[in-house]
Amino acid sequence: PPYPQGATAPPYPQAATAPPYPQGATAPPYPQGATAPPYPQAVVPPPPGSPLHPHHISTERGRVHIAGQQRHTDATAFGNLLLHLPNFLCSLVVVTLVSLLFGGFGVVLILAWLVSGALVFHRPTESALARHLLRLRYPTPQERAKLEPVWREVTARAGVEGRNYELWVEDSDSLNAVAAAGHIVGVTSFAMNNLPNGELAAVMAHELGHHVGGHAWSGLLGYWYALPGRIAWRLLRAVTGFLFRVSRAFSCLGVAFFGLCVGGIAFATISTLYGLPLLLLGMPYALAAVGRRSELRADQHAAALGFAPMLAAVLEKLHQQEQVRIATLTAANRGAPVTETAASRLLSSHPDHHTRLHHLQPYLRPTR
Known part of the structure; x- marks a missing residue:
């Protein structure tokens, strides 16, 4: 809008200038040879493969001492075998019944x-087993050149002959590793390519702890001898489900008759075997508890070899991956939080993040 008649626009402010120095005074000279302090740069952590990474370890080792005892059966391995005894006896009954079909x-x-x-x-x-069940493969020459120096360092610290074991790789984008049977140590391609060699050594030392303690072979042995009983149980569930659907066609009377038959057979079985089948109901929870204990033992083995800080860093990364997974499930569930039930916690094969870090604290404290 135009200004009112007789009024003029106020002057536009001019650019401000520094106030002049007092008369007779001059600006202090800049010190000779001095330069302005550099602008602080962003601190970029070194890449995982860099020797400057705090979790990088030297793998150059000379003479190696090999211990006389390469492996043993600790309490968790013995407990795992003991808990599989009811499963073994049930499988033995199943195999005996099947063998009657073959006569002599x-x-x-x-x-x-x-x-x-x-x-x-x-x-x-x-x-x-590694190829078809665990989906592992042999490492390429480049991958072997990366894995073998780290494995030699781990086995040298443990006093174990590393050539007794085979290194395998799983093509996966998750941070994981596996110890199976008597001689298999597998790591994922993500762990091999994205972890500093110290953290990779901590992962492999953890898996070596499963082998040294007898957890790997005892778990697989228990699973193998429980397999006939598992197969028979699945067949029994399938047949029972089919008969229940048939009984529903005869209304409530058919369902009641079916319930009486199944109950009678179950009671006769339990009474004949002195209640042994009832132990099978609690076996999954007991085996999961022993499995969690074996994970803590394997963590202790890796920490005792000097990999406690590296293992703690790996556990933190695993925890972050788990948080991302939970956030993804929550988003897929339209924002409703995904809560873990008490039964799923009891059936978990691994301890939670905070429990594992708590058991690592004695190895993380500075020594005096």
Whole structure:
């Protein structure tokens, strides 16, 4: 809008200038040879493969001391075998019933099944297990050049002959590793390519702890001898479900008759076997508790070899991955929080993040 008549626009403010120095005074000269202090740069952490990374370790080692005892069976491995005893007895009953169909050759079938547990330590069987069940593969020459120096450092600290074990790789974008059978140590491609060699050594030392403590072979042996019973249980559930659907066609009377038959068979089985089948109901929870204890033992093994800070960093990264997974599930659930039930916590094979860090604290405290 135009200004009112007789009024003029106020002057536009001019650029401000520094006030002049007092008369006779001059600006202080800048010190000769001095330059303005550099602008602080952003601190960029060194990449995982850099020797400057705080969790980088030297893998140059000379003479190695090999301990006389390479492995042993600790309390968790023994407890795992003991807890699998009811499963083994049930599987033995199943194998015995099946062997009756073969007449005189039934005894040979039972003996062959009992001896088959030795395949856990058979190298070709382990290789087939690694390929087809665990989805592992042999490392490429480049991957072997990255894994073997770290593995030699781990086994040298443990006093273990590293050539007794085979290194495998799983093509996965998750941070994970596995110890299976008697000689398999597998790591994911993500762990191999994205962890500093010290953290990778901590992961491999953890898996070596499973082998040294006997957790790997005892778990697989228990699973193998429980397999006939598991197969029979699944078949029984399928047949029972089919008969229940058939009984529903005969209204409530058919369902009641079916319930009486199943209840009678269950009572006769429990009373005949002195209540042994009732132990199977609590076996999954007991085995999961022993499995969590074996994970803490493997953590302790890695920490005792000097990898406690690296293992704590790996556990933190695992915790972050778990938080991302939970956030993704929450978003897919339209913002509703995903809560873990008490039964799922009891059936978990690994302790939670805070429990594992708590057991690492004695190894993380500075020594005096």
